[in-house]
Every structure is written in C-alpha cells, then in structure tokens.
Amino acid sequence: MMIIKNRYTALILLIHLFVACSNGNRSAEDVPKQATKSEVASKVSKSIFTELANAVFTIQTYDEKRILEKGKGFLVNSTTIVAPFSLFKGATRAIITPLNGGQQMEITHYFANDRINNLILLQVENIDATPLKLYGASTIDGVKTTVISEKRNNTQPLFTGSCIQERIIQGRKLYNISNVNGKISWGSPVFVSNGSVLGMGISEELNYELNYFAVPASEIYTLLQRNETAKPLVELESQNTIRNAAVKGIVLETDFGDIKIKLYSQTPAYRNNFIKLAEEGYYDNLLIHRIIRDFGIQTGAADTRHAKFDDIVGWKGPGYTIPAHIVPGLYHKRGAIGSPRKADDKNHNRRSDGSQFYIVTGRKYLDDELDEFEEENGIKFTQEQRNVYKTIGGSPHLDGSYTVFGEVVSGLEVADRMTMLPVHGDFRPIADIRLKKVSIEY
DSSP states (O other): OEEOOSTTOOOEEOOOOOOOOOOSOOOGGGSOOEEOHHHHTOOOOHHHHHHHGGGEEEEEEEETTEEEEEEEEEEEETTEEEEEGGGGTTOSEEEEEETTSOOOEEEOEEEEEETTTTEEEEEOOSOOSOOOOEEOOSOOTTOEEEEEOSOTTOSSOEEEEEEEEEEEETTEEEEEEESOSSOOOTTOEEEOTTSOEEEEEEEEEETTEEEEEEEEHHHHHHHHTTOOOOEEGGGGTOOOHHHHHTOOEEEEEETTEEEEEEEOTTSHHHHHHHHHHHHTTTTTTEEEEEEETTTEEEEOOGGGTTOOTTOOOOOOOSSOEEOOOOOTTOOOBTTEEEEOBOOGGGOTTOOEESSOEEEEOOBOOOHHHHHHHHHHHTOOOOHHHHHHHHHTOBOGGGTTTSEEEEEEEEOHHHHHHHHTSOBOTTSOBSSOOEEEEEEEEO
C-alpha cells in the first residue's frame, strides 16, 4: 500500500500482512544421502513403508505444562528430527512418540530453524530407528507420492497421491500434491515410491479449498548443512538483550556492495528481532523490492526470495508484528533505518512489520515544507532536526508515525545508486537486486 501526502511528500510503500494461501560436531555421515532419480522408479512393498514408520513421530509441544500444538516430524540423521517450525511458537519443550508405538521422549533443544520454509531441526538422542533418506533428483515430473497412515492397525496403512507441480506460495517453493486419497498431517514425510522423502507435508487453504504440499527435501538438506550447535527451545522467542547489546557491527551484503549499519539500544525489541532473524538466515537472498527516488530502499519481505519478475511482492512477513516504539530524538534523517507497517485505518496501534525495513536516502527540505509537515502531522521539529533536514536531508514526513530503530554507518552511497535505477509502477526494480546476506559481528 502507498501513502501519498502532498506535492512535497516522498512516497513510501507500506506493508500489508496477510495469509495467502547434542552438539555441533555432527559428522558428514550423519547427514542423509540424497536419493537419485533412478531410485524413484523402483517398486517397493508396503512392508518397507511399515519399517520406515519407525523414523516418524507424533510431536506435542508445551509451554512448560500448557499444551500448545500437535503435529508430526521425522528422523533425518542420528541426532536430528525435522518438523514444522510453527508447532514451536512459544514452546519450551516437546514430547515425541514413535508413530508405530514405543517409548515417549522429551525434546528441549534444537539445532536450526527456517521461518520462511517453516522448518525446525530438533535434537534427539538414543533413537532406535534408521534415518529417512532425502529425495535428491532435480525433477518431479511424473512423481507419485505415498504417505503413511496415522492408524497403525489400518489394513490400508498407506495412501497415495501425485506431485503435479512446483509452486511459489508466500515466498516458499513447494510441491503441490494432487489426487490425495487421505489426509496429509503437518510434518508427515511425503515419500516417493522407493521410500526416499520428497519433502515435509503441510496443508494450505487456497481459494477456499484445502491443498496439500511438500516442503522440498532440498530445503531440509540446506538447513542441515548449517551444522549448528544445539540451543534450548526457549531461545526461539527469547530476546538475549545482553548479548545483542554487545554487537560490534552489522553488514548488509547486497548485489551493489556492502552497507554497514548499527541498531539503537533505545529500541531493544526491534534490535533483538532484527538480530534474531539475521542469525536464522531469514534475510539471506531476499530482494530489495522497493526503491524510491528521494526516499530510499526497502527489503525484508519473505515473498521475494523466489519471486518472478511480474509477481506482486512485499506482503509477507515472519508471521508477527512488533509494537510501535517511536522515540523522541530518533528521526528520519538521511541514513535512518525504519520499519514499515499497515496504514492507520487498518492498524490503529501502528504496529510494525516483523521483518521488513527501509533505509532513508531522502532529500533536502526547505523551512516552508517542514512547517507544512508540522501542521499536517501534529508534530514539532527540533532545531536540530530542521538543520539536518535542510542541510543533510531525509524523510521528515514520516516522523512521529513510523519507528526508527537504526542508522547506516557506512555504505549509504550503495543505497543512493540503487534509488537511481529504473523501476516498475509498484517501485520494484526492473532488474532484481538482492540482499545476499546479513552478517552479525560480536
């Protein structure tokens, strides 16, 4: 959505959020080998899938003793179960139960997570099961799928479907499973005919119909390659204030060069959230999807990672918003970093998007223009602000309405070059520019 003030006001695109549709020394042999295309054609009996059920688990998450969510997960190496990340919002622990029966076990730690693809790798110990093998072929043409039934004593322990196409849903690359003759539970492994895993099953309601998908095995494999040390589940949502306050530097690596930034201690919720997402790799390879001359650049939308050139993007965040925190003295000077949000008529509390941010390049303003902004927005600029806006520049029309939580330390000229590029009507650059990586230096 776009805010248009008066003839003096630079444009900024705002964000509409909606739903569209025990250690780090794990050896190489712990990572599952990927299946080849030739393996897909092999014919196997139901007894093989019955054996594979040893590696599938029901997962119940808890916040201390309070029950939260229930789903599935499956073993991908000797110490790791993959499951839907969404099951673990607010969770401090989980209980897993083997699908084919057996002893329950408690989980309190995880290795890594991927918010965009809804994946989390859980640490497990002493699992008496063979890890499942991930599908590694580059094509899904003609692939038939199989899912193990939750009913252990069912005379028909399997149900089947077809994998019809690859789709991009809210920034995620998914395999659409069609002709399903049963229910695919969240987190269930979706197999191909030889027993390798095509991906992790999820469902989404699209156009008022329930659709089944598989998060590709390649995304699971990529997450496994991080080889991170185990961390307590409680850290998923905690804000490590002391550690984050000790950050020495943050570098935004882009296709046009590096931009070094700092985040303000006066807005700790925004600082901690940004660092958390950066450490998770959330920002890696997202598009800089809005560039507006005399205003700045904007990035951080999850739906831009796999976006095609004609896709409408900029709508997808991490699934939450952040309360506004407008601090006197933090204003939209040139180089400021702020958080976009929905418009006031749909967002009375002015809560900010959970991941997107903009960098102000701005322009210089005259006293008459600043007077007009004061009258329109019911604010009063300090003499310092007036001097900065007249001599250095910025975007003063946003002051008092949007949260500023950081500033550029070096590399602002990189953003300047971007704002000179040609764009489509929605301010998306005609040629893609990517935020390749956000690096945190402690």
